[in-house]
Amino acid sequence: MNFVSEKELQAQGNSQEKEEEIDRRPLYNRLKEVRDKKQLEIDEERKLKNQFRGIDDGEADFLRQVDKVKEEVELKRRQEEIELLKEAKETPQIFDATEPSPSLMKPTKGERTKAVNKQASLISAGVRKRTHKSEGDGYEDSKGSASPEHPLKKSTFGIIGVLPGLVNYEDSSSDNDDSENSGSSDIEAELPSVIQATRLKQENGHGNHNRNVAREHYNAVPNKGVQERTNSRIFYLRNFNNWMKSMLIADFIERLRDEGSSSATVLDLCCGKGGDLLKWKIGNISSIVMTDVAEIALNHCRDRYTEMRDRFARDRQQPFEAHFIAADATQDSLREKYPDTTMHFDLVSCQFALHYSFSSEESARKILWNAADALRPGGYFIGAIPDASMIMQFLRKNNGHFQNEVCKISYVDKSENFAEHQPPLFGAQLNFELDEVVNCPEYLAYFPLLVRILEEFGMELVYYYNFPDAINYYLKKNEKNGLDLMKRMRALETFPALPNSNLIAVDPSEYEHAEEKLREKNIDDPTQKMGTLSKSEWEVVSMYSVFAFKKKQST
Numbered sequence: 346m347n348f349v350s351e352k353e354l355q356a357q358g359n360s361q362e363k364e365e366e367i368d369r370r371p372l373y374n375r376l377k378e379v380r381d382k383k384q385l386e387i388d389e390e391r392k393l394k395n396q397f398r399g400i401d402d403g404e405a406d407f408l409r410q411v412d413k414v415k416e417e418v419e420l421k422r423r424q425e426e427i428e429l430l431k432e433a434k435e436t437p438q439i440f441d442a443t444e445p446s447p448s449l450m451k452p453t454k455g456e457r458t459k460a461v462n463k464q465a466s467l468i469s470a471g472v473r474k475r476t477h478k479s480e481g482d483g484y485e486d487s488k489g490s491a492s493p494e495h496p497l498k499k500s501t502f503g504i505i506g507v508l509p510g511l512v513n514y515e516d517s518s519s520d521n522d523d524s525e526n527s528g529s530s531d532i533e534a535e536l537p538s539v540i541q542a543t544r545l546k547q548e549n550g551h552g553n554h555n556r557n558v559a560r561e562h563y564n565a566v567p568n569k570g571v572q573e574r575t576n577s578r579i580f581y582l583r584n585f586n587n588w589m590k591s592m593l594i595a596d597f598i599e600r601l602r603d604e605g606s607s608s609a610t611v612l613d614l615c616c617g618k619g620g621d622l623l624k625w626k627i628g629n630i631s632s633i634v635m636t637d638v639a640e641i642a643l644n645h646c647r648d649r650y651t652e653m654r655d656r657f658a659r660d661r662q663q664p665f666e667a668h669f670i671a672a673d674a675t676q677d678s679l680r681e682k683y684p685d686t687t688m689h690f691d692l693v694s695c696q697f698a699l700h701y702s703f704s705s706e707e708s709a710r711k712i713l714w715n716a717a718d719a720l721r722p723g724g725y726f727i728g729a730i731p732d733a734s735m736i737m738q739f740l741r742k743n744n745g746h747f748q749n750e751v752c753k754i755s756y757v758d759k760s761e762n763f764a765e766h767q768p769p770l771f772g773a774q775l776n777f778e779l780d781e782v783v784n785c786p787e788y789l790a791y792f793p794l795l796v797r798i799l800e801e802f803g804m805e806l807v808y809y810y811n812f813p814d815a816i817n818y819y820l821k822k823n824e825k826n827g828l829d830l831m832k833r834m835r836a837l838e839t840f841p842a843l844p845n846s847n848l849i850a851v852d853p854s855e856y857e858h859a860e861e862k863l864r865e866k867n868i869d870d871p872t873q874k875m876g877t878l879s880k881s882e883w884e885v886v887s888m889y890s891v892f893a894f895k896k897k898q899s900t
Contacts, residue, residue, distance in 0.1 A: 414843070579751050579780045580849060581838045582882040586889070588836040589812060590696055590729060591624055592819040592827060593891050597725050598628040601691050604723065609691040612636070612719045614674055614712070614728075615698035619646030622653055625665060632666040634683060634690075638673040675701075675708035679715045689721035695728040697889075700790040706771045709790075710798060717802035720896040726804065732811055732890040733789040736775070737768070739888070750850060750881035752888075753778040757786075770794050779885070792890070799894055807893040815891045837876035848879075855879040 577583070601609050608631035613621065616635040625633055635650075637643045647669050654664040670682045680686055693716045702712040716726045736754065739747040745756035745763040756763070757774040773789040796806055810818055820827045831837065840859040842848045848856065859877045878886065 577780065578849060579882065579885075581836065581878055582751065582885060584834050585836040585878065585882070585886060586697070586729070587620070588831055588834050589815060589889075589891065590621060591830060591834070592815075592823075593727055593729065593893075594621065594624050594628060594694065595826075596819065596822070597692060597727050597893065598630075600725070606691045610688075612679075612690045612693045612716075614693060614695040614716060615701075616643070616646055617698075618642050619649040621694070621696065622646070622650055626653065626657070630665050630692075632668075634668045634670060636670040636672050636674060636679060636682075638671070638675075640671045643669055643671050674712045674715050676711060680718060689724070690719050691721065691724050693719050693724070693726045695726075697729050699728055699730050699795075700733075700788050703771055703773070703788040703790040704786075709771060709795075713795070713798050714802055717799060717804050717896060722896055722898045724896050725807070726799070726894040726896070727892065729889055729891050730790055730792075731787070732888055733773075733791050735811065735888050735890075736789065739884070741766075749884055750852065750855065750879070751780045752881065752885045792892070795892075803897050804894040805897055807895050809892045810890060812886045812889045812891070831876075837878060840875045840877050843874075850879040850881065855881060 598609060608629060611625060611630050611633040613625075613633055613635045616637050617639070619635065635643070635646055637646070650667050650669075654667075657664045668684050670679065672679060672682055695712075695716065699712065702708045720726060736747075740754065740756050741764050745759065745766075747754045753776075755776045756768075757776060758766075758768070768789055770791055771788075775787045775789065777785075777787045792809060799806075808818075838849055840848065840856055850856065856877070856879065858880065859875050862875060863873065
């Protein structure tokens, strides 16, 4: 029998105590540690397997449809090239053809030919499959000289012209191509007295009521699926407006980079559901503050950003930082709500929303002050806004009413002789319905008045373009990228319709401009296609403008 001494027993006990200290944790914790390690390994494997580039919302399905069409077109084109090479070997030929200068249909007789042609020619110089740049600015009048080309054969698919100029725009655009500073001068001397005359409506509280209506309306707008948006009568109009915002934002992101701000900081006023989030990502901004009065819409925006951020994180891309503020920029001082009350931004954007503030002088001044106050010296304020002058031209033709296939507008303040009616500078209310999507009070925003108010806040006008003129400007500045983006976003409808598809407008008269354009080019090949908008959509397009202001350097 072996005996163990007391010292040996004590030593063994101490050794066991040390071992117990190491494994003293409950079984649950030890198992959880093993499980977490295993989950970490699984997550790492998934990251390697599931790396992909995410796109915004329904754009994935949207782009898949575009890619499918592209594949079909490329297949047909390759087949044509093979046939062409065979023909060339057997019987060599030289085809000579002259193509008329890129322009669109002339207006009907009695209309202002020069002004219409200026707007109508916007992108006709560029939406062909292969563009032919002329010397100089590349944009000619409808009677310009023809440019010789030597096509091998008519291709199966090629966009050869765009956008109708069917509407009598009257004085919608100047004959002078230089419109960068249009609207900044010749403001009526009696502005202050007219402002004083509109304050009675403000004191009655109409502004607050209508802002609440707008808030409730946009909170109630449901999210629509890809198929539902595709079937909408204003599908191409929406895409076109989205293209316009993309070009405007890209223009000033580029300007900021040229000026030394490689990663801009942005304030998105009236951001809604965050429709521009992907544009900001493409612009490689560093951070953004997004604010809107509609809380539910802002929550959608926050969720949308979170989804986008997670997608890019899985792609190991660094997303921009975002903060969200539920506030009424026409009533509240936004600076008090910023993450840092001393911060200033490189860029402030307000898209298709600024005109709502013109229900009263107080609300208009407040949102414009918020925009100017947010900017650093040298920063830019950009946006899209209804063109009050153009809308009044449409309304005066039919005693305060306008209606086409996609849009219905009525002026609230009835007048016996609307043709001579002068709307107030604030509170000029419209009922605006766009394909049964938006039906809430809107207000005319007289742009020279907006310029004057912003000048008081240390801002200066950079440019102001009606949408048709803006197309001309952006494509003249960056034709290749603009046209590529226009095709990817399907900002124009293909005419005639592709096989197994229908035109978005039922009435054939909506495409008379496109038919005439094809006739002008003497194209009998039914496979030739044109990119266009229907007449009704084009009328709505002409009712909007883009603007840009710059904050003056402090003295």
